[in-house]
Every structure is written in C-alpha cells, then in structure tokens.
Amino acid sequence: MAVKKFVVGCFEEEDVLFNAVKKVRKAGYKLHDVYTPMPIHGLDTAMGLRDTSLHTAGFVYGITGTTIALSSISWIFTTDWPLDIGGKPHLALPAWVPICFEFTVLCAAVGMVLTFCYLCQLAPFVKKHHFDLRATDDKFVMVIECTDKTNVEEVKAFLSGAGAQEINVQHAETGWWLGRYDKERKLFEEKTETVTA
Amino acid sequence: MASKYESLVRPPLVDGTKTYHQVTEDIVRPIEAPPTRAWWIGFIISVILLLFGAYSIYREVTYGVGQWNLNKTIGWGWDITNFVWWVGIGHAGTLISAILLLFRQGWRTGVNRAAEAMTIFAVMCAGQFPIWHMGRVWMAFFVMPYPNTRGPLWVNFNSPLLWDVFAISTYFTVSLLFWYSGLLPDLATIRDRAKLKWRKHMYGVLSFGWTGSTKHWQRHESLSLVLAGLSTPLVLSVHTIVSFDFATSVIPGWHTTIFPPYFVAGAIFSGFAMVQTLLLVTRKVLKLEDYITIEHIEVMNKVIVLTGSIVGIAYLTELFISWYGANKYENWAFFQNRLNLFSPYGWSYWLMMGCNVLSPQIFWFRKMRRNIVVTFFMSVIVNIGMWFERFVIIVTSIYRDYIPSSWATYYRPTIWEVGFYLGTFGLFFTCYFLFSKFFPVIAIAEIKHILKRSGESYKAKMVDVEAKTVEEYYHETQHAHH
Numbered sequence: 001m002a003v004k005k006f007v008v009g010c011f012e013e014e015d016v017l018f019n020a021v022k023k024v025r026k027a028g029y030k031l032h033d034v035y036t037p038m039p040i041h042g043l044d045t046a047m048g049l050r051d052t053s054l055h056t057a058g059f060v061y062g063i064t065g066t067t068i069a070l071s072s073i074s075w076i077f078t079t080d081w082p083l084d085i086g087g088k089p090h091l092a093l094p095a096w097v098p099i100c101f102e103f104t105v106l107c108a109a110v111g112m113v114l115t116f117c118y119l120c121q122l123a124p125f126v127k128k129h130h131f132d133l134r135a136t137d138d139k140f141v142m143v144i145e146c147t148d149k150t151n152v153e154e155v156k157a158f159l160s161g162a163g164a165q166e167i168n169v170q171h172a173e174t175g176w177w178l179g180r181y182d183k184e185r186k187l188f189e190e191k192t193e194t195v196t197a
Numbered sequence: 198m199a200s201k202y203e204s205l206v207r208p209p210l211v212d213g214t215k216t217y218h219q220v221t222e223d224i225v226r227p228i229e230a231p232p233t234r235a236w237w238i239g240f241i242i243s244v245i246l247l248l249f250g251a252y253s254i255y256r257e258v259t260y261g262v263g264q265w266n267l268n269k270t271i272g273w274g275w276d277i278t279n280f281v282w283w284v285g286i287g288h289a290g291t292l293i294s295a296i297l298l299l300f301r302q303g304w305r306t307g308v309n310r311a312a313e314a315m316t317i318f319a320v321m322c323a324g325q326f327p328i329w330h331m332g333r334v335w336m337a338f339f340v341m342p343y344p345n346t347r348g349p350l351w352v353n354f355n356s357p358l359l360w361d362v363f364a365i366s367t368y369f370t371v372s373l374l375f376w377y378s379g380l381l382p383d384l385a386t387i388r389d390r391a392k393l394k395w396r397k398h399m400y401g402v403l404s405f406g407w408t409g410s411t412k413h414w415q416r417h418e419s420l421s422l423v424l425a426g427l428s429t430p431l432v433l434s435v436h437t438i439v440s441f442d443f444a445t446s447v448i449p450g451w452h453t454t455i456f457p458p459y460f461v462a463g464a465i466f467s468g469f470a471m472v473q474t475l476l477l478v479t480r481k482v483l484k485l486e487d488y489i490t491i492e493h494i495e496v497m498n499k500v501i502v503l504t505g506s507i508v509g510i511a512y513l514t515e516l517f518i519s520w521y522g523a524n525k526y527e528n529w530a531f532f533q534n535r536l537n538l539f540s541p542y543g544w545s546y547w548l549m550m551g552c553n554v555l556s557p558q559i560f561w562f563r564k565m566r567r568n569i570v571v572t573f574f575m576s577v578i579v580n581i582g583m584w585f586e587r588f589v590i591i592v593t594s595i596y597r598d599y600i601p602s603s604w605a606t607y608y609r610p611t612i613w614e615v616g617f618y619l620g621t622f623g624l625f626f627t628c629y630f631l632f633s634k635f636f637p638v639i640a641i642a643e644i645k646h647i648l649k650r651s652g653e654s655y656k657a658k659m660v661d662v663e664a665k666t667v668e669e670y671y672h673e674t675q676h677a678h679h
Contacts, residue, residue: 014649033410033411033412034410034411035408035409035410035411036409036411036414037217037221037382037386037409037642037645038382038414038642038643038645038646039414039415039417039418039642039646040411040414041418043411043414044411044412044414044415047411049411049412049415051415052412052415052416052419054416054419054420054423055419055422055423058423058427062427072342073354076342076351076354077351077354077355080349080351081349081350081351085353085355088355092355095354095355096354096355098357098360098363098364098434098438098441099354099359099360099363101430101434102360102363102364102367102431102434102438103363103367105367105371105427105428105430105431106363106366106367106370106371108423108427109370109371109374109375109424109427109428110370110374112420112423112424113374113378113420113424116378116416116417116420117405119416120410120412120413120416120417121406122381122405122406122407122413123405123406124402124403124405125402126405126406127401127406128406128408130389130408133389133390134389135389135408135409136382136385136386136388136389136407136408136409137217137218137221137386137389137390138216138217138218138221176406180398180401180402181388181397181398181400181401182394182395182397182398182401
C-alpha cells in the first residue's frame with residue numbers, strides 16, 4: 001500500500017455532490033471515493049459502483065444454517081440416540097421447526113455481519129486515513145486520485161467549478177492498519193537502512 | 198421529487214430548522230458533557246439494586262430454589278413470570294427497528310436506537326431468570342447440544358424449553374448485531390469530533406475504523422435491510438416459542454392454541470409501554486424534544502391502544518373457549534381461579550383486566566395520546582398490568598393442580614425472589630444509564646437521512662410547492678434535471 005496523491009473536495013450539499021460525481025466520471029478523472037455522513041440513495045449508482053452481493057451471502061449462510069440444524073437433529077434423534085419421548089416418532093419434523101428456524105436466522109445474521117466487517121475492513125483497532133474529519137458530521141467529501149498524467153491544478157479548478165467549497169491535496173495510504181486514533185502511526189514507517197560494508 | 202405527492206397532513210419528524218451539524222451537536226452534546234447530578238443519583242440507585250439482586254442470587258444458589266418459596270406445586274413463580282415479562286419488554290425495540298424499517302416508517306428513526314438498546318438490556322435481564330431457576334446452575338451448560346463425554350446424552354430437541362434456549366440466545370445475538378452495526382457510523386462521528394485523547398481512543402476502537410465511504414454505506418444499508426427481514430419473523434417467533442412453554446403442556450389454563458399470537462401482541466404492548474417510559478424521561482433530561490416529538494409519542498400510543506385491544510380480545514376468547522370447550526379442569530382454572538373475584542388470586546385477574554384492557558382505551562382520545570403526563574402514567578400502568586398477566590397465567594394455573602391434596606394455600610414470594618426481580622431492574626437501568634452517557638440515544642446518521650425529507654423547514658417549503666398546479670410543477674422539475 002503505497003502512499004498516493006489525492007485531490008480532496010468538500011461539498012456542503014448532497015444535490016451539488018450528485019451532479020459533481022456525474023461530471024467527474026464524464027471528465028474521466030479517477031474517482032477514489034466519496035465520504036458522506038449518512039447513506040445517500042443512488043450515489044452508488046451515480047459513482048458506477050457494483051451492487052453489493054451481501055444479501056446473496058446472507059441467503060447462503062441461512063441455507064447452511066437450516067441444513068446443519070436439520071441434518072444434525074435428525075441424525076441425533078434417529079441414529080445416535082433414538083430415545084422414546086412420550087411415544088413421539090423419532091423423526092419428529094414439526095417439533096424441529098422452531099430450532100431449525102432460529103438456527104437459520106442465527107447463521108444468516110452472524111455470517112452477514114462478519115462478511116460486512118470483512119468486506120469493509122471494519123474491526124476494533126483498525127485505522128484508516130481520513131481525508132476530512134467532518135465527513136462524519138456534515139460535509140460530503142469527494143476524493144480524486146492523481147495518476148502520473150493528472151494535472152493537479154486542473155483537477156482543483158474542475159472541483160471548484162463543480163461546486164466544492166474547500167479543496168486541498170493530500171498524500172495518503174489507501175489501506176488500513178492496526179493503530180489507535182489518538183496516536184499518529186502509519187503502516188509503513190520510513191526507515192533509513194544502515195548498510196555496513 | 199415525488200414529494201409533490203406527499204401529503205402535508207403528515208407533520209415533520211424533526212422539529213425546528215436544523216442543519217446536519219446541528220443534529221450532530223444536539224445528539225452528541227450529552228455524551229461530551231460531564232454527567233449531571235441526576236445521572237449520578239439514578240446510576241448509584243441502579244447499582245445498589247443490582248448488588249441487592251446479586252446477593253439474592255447468591256442466596257438462591259447456596260440454599261436452592263426453596264429460597265424463592267418454590268415447591269412441588271408452585272414450580273414456576275415470580276422467576277418465570279419475570280422472565281416472560283422481560284422478554285416481552287424487549288420486543289418493541291426489534292419491532293421498531295425491523296418491522297417498521299421494512300414498512301418504511303420514517304418515524305422509527307427518532308426512537309429506534311434507544312428502543313433497540315432497551316431490547317438488549319431487557320433480554321439480558323430475561324435470560325437471568327431461567328438460568329438461575331435451574332437450581333444447580335453450574336449444570337447450565339447441559340442445555341448446549343454438543344457431542345459430550347456423558348455418554349450419548351443429547352438435549353431434547355422436541356422440548357419447548359430447549360426451543361427457548363435457541364430462541365432467546367438467537368434473539369439476543371441478532372438484536373446485538375443489528376444494534377451495534379447501526380451504531381458504527383455514529384460512533385465514528387463522536388470519534389472524529391473528539392478533543393480528549395481517551396475519547397478519541399475509545400471511540401476509535403468502538404467505531405471499527407468507519408470512514409463513511411459510499412461503498413460501505415451501500416453494504417451497510419443492504420445489511421440493515423436483510424437483518425430487518427430476518428428479525429421480523431424472529432420478533433414473532435421468540436414470544437411464540439416462549440408461549441409454547443405453556444401452550445404445549447397439559448396444565449389447565451396454559452393448554453391453549455391462542456397463546457402464540459396473544460403473547461406476541463402482549464409483548465409489543467408492554468414493550469411500547471416501556472419505550473414510552475424510558476423515552477419520555479430521556480427526551481426531557483437530554484433535551485431531545487425536537488427529535489422525539491409529540492408525534493412520535495402519539496404514534497406509539499396508537500400502537501398501545503391497538504395491541505391492548507388485541508390482548509383484550511384474546512382474554513375474552515380464552516374465557517369463551519374454556520366455557521365452550523366444556524373441559525371441567527379448564528373451566529375451573531378460568532371461572533374459579535381467575536374470574537371469581539373472591540378466589541385467592543381473583544384480585545390479580547381483575548387488576549390485569551383493568552390495567553391492560555380498560556385503561557389503555559383512554560388513548561382513543563387524541564388529547565390523551567398527546568398528553569405527556571397521561572402517557573407516562575399509562576405506560577407504567579400497562580407494564581404493571583402486563584406483569585400481572587404473566588403472573589395470572591402462571592400462578593393461578595398451577596397453585597391448584599389436579600390433586601387437591603397438594604394445593605398450595607397461597608403463594609407469596611420471599612424477599613429474595615423480590616430482590617432478584619429488583620436486581621434485574623438494577624441491571625437494566627445501570628446498562629441504560631451507561632448507554633445514555635456513552636452512546637448516542639438517537640441514530641444520528643438516520644436522522645440526517647430523513648432531515649431533508651421530513652424536517653420542519655423542508656415541510657414549510659413544500660407548502661409553496663403544493664400551491665402550484667401540476668403543470669407548473671412539472672415544468673419546473675423538468676428544467677431542474679437538464
């Protein structure tokens with residue numbers, strides 16, 4: 001995760017941001033990400049992001065849960081320990097509906113939340129670079145990545161034309177690292193190696 | 198732009214002219230300010246109650262369930278009554294966050310966070326009762342189904358008591374995940390505003406490194422929606438399964454098919470009452486009247502009058518069926534043990550009827566629904582009534598069993614049984630006080646999400662739009678889009 005150069009624009013209004021996102025894509029700049037204080041419906045489509053398949057994963061986890069519950073209970077009560085409980089049949093399917101249902105929900109929910117955390121790289125002690133701290137308060141922050149060919153001044157002018165209120169240039173790591181928010185630490189420290197001849 | 202057709206009759210969900218920053222300020226202020234005197238007093242009282250509860254449990258573990266006056270006839274007393282009551286309280290939170298999310302009810306945003314927290318704390322309290330009720334509590338792990346060294350000894354998957362184990366633990370886990378995943382963005386908001394070092398660190402750890410990236414929001418929305426879809430049948434299933442503890446038995450007074458829907462309605466009824474009790478105090482103390490408005494309170498009162506009436510119909514149906522079914526034991530349970538005011542527990546049945554069925558009818562009047570004092574008083578009455586519902590079901594059904602020689606004369610709880618109940622109040626309020634001090638009691642991001650659509654200033658602008666003809670409006674929006 002190398003350090004990259006970004007042009008950061010802060011917007012005040014989500015409507016202005018929407019149009020700016022469309023313009024950026026048309027102009028062909030490399031849109032790194034947009035950070036907002038709340039979910040904005042349709043922004044993902046405007047940015048050209050693929051729809052998430054988290055719900056499909058949830059379905060798979062759920063089905064897995066049902067299968068595990070149903071197969072283990074039937075194995076236990078018919079093969080491993082066939083016990084006569086009040087003359088009820090060993091394969092008492094209706095009586096297993098509650099547990100199978102609960103286990104399905106449990107597996108789907110836990111699996112989805114873990115997958116969500118994995119996909120978004122969220123965990124305790126995970127630290128990321130924040131382009132603007134007000135992005136979780138009231139600012140809409142658009143970040144454009146600079147490549148070798150990018151003219152920074154041009155991007156700045158472009159963002160200001162698109163309605164950005166504040167614009168600045170930052171060098172940042174895009175990934176995540178383990179760290180504390182009250183202490184500054186980067187993933188890669190710049191080390192000077194001493195070479196002994 | 199569809200808002201042209203949104204009715205103006207609907208009042209704004211957020212009062213006053215707020216900006217996004219103002220919303221953050223208002224909700225985070227109590228967290229950043231030092232705790233008030235009232236907070237300390239409430240917190241200390243809760244902790245004392247909690248300690249008393251812990252001592253009561255210590256007595257019970259040391260001397261056995263006899264400490265609770267339980268015996269062969271009265272096997273379930275206050276403990277299971279309290280268990281069912283606390284689980285019921287929990288239901289409103291999940292209902293608000295899940296079912297209302299699926300039904301796209303905007304008003305849930307103001308109350309969902311506190312209600313979900315209430316759910317989690319209530320389920321924590323509820324879970325205590327069956328566990329300590331086991332008597333030899335060190336054997337509690339026997340309810341876990343796993344290949345073990347005790348021979349081929351498995352749990353009974355056909356037993357409603359085991360279904361309970363699965364239902365309550367799943368309910369707790371899913372509610373916790375739902376609540377916490379919703380908290381992540383708001384914790385990040387607090388972290389990014391924090392000036393103090395420890396606060397930056399604490400909320401940095403708690404917020405999991407949330408940035409507010411669009412892709413993350415997209416997944417977050419998808420996650421919330423699917424969790425809501427999973428929780429919706431879960432809400433209904435949990436109290437249904439709790440009711441199976443009774444309904445699948447052959448005890449007169451418990452053996453009824455109406456129990457599942459009747460228990461679910463009762464759970465929502467008591468849960469909303471508890472949400473009212475908590476939020477009326479919270480909004481006042483934390484000065485959040487603009488976010489938890491009188492409209493929110495009125496809507497919840499409507500839910501209370503609806504579910505209270507459903508519960509009332511269920512009571513009448515039970516009586517009718519016990520008469521129509523012509524089973525003499527059932528008949529005895531309903532008409533002698535309960536309905537007869539002069540029987541030993543007749544008073545509790547009529548107290549339940551009065552609190553749950555008659556008194557909420559006051560909410561047919563709009564003036565009463567919007568009256569804070571009446572609402573607060575009623576919310577407490579409803580919770581008392583719903584506690585007595587569980588008490589009536591349990592105690593009046595079992596204190597006189599099939600063998601008159603073992604009839605209990607009168608069941609009175611001991612101080613340690615009462616102490617355990619008070620202890621769970623201590624646990625509940627200790628958790629709630631800590632929650633209201635360190636976490637945002639209102640979902641900040643969700644309020645911001647509905648602010649433009651349902652804020653007061655926006656509604657005011659809509660009046661101008663509504664005044665225009667459809668042609669004018671169409672003309673304007675067409676231009677705005679090109």
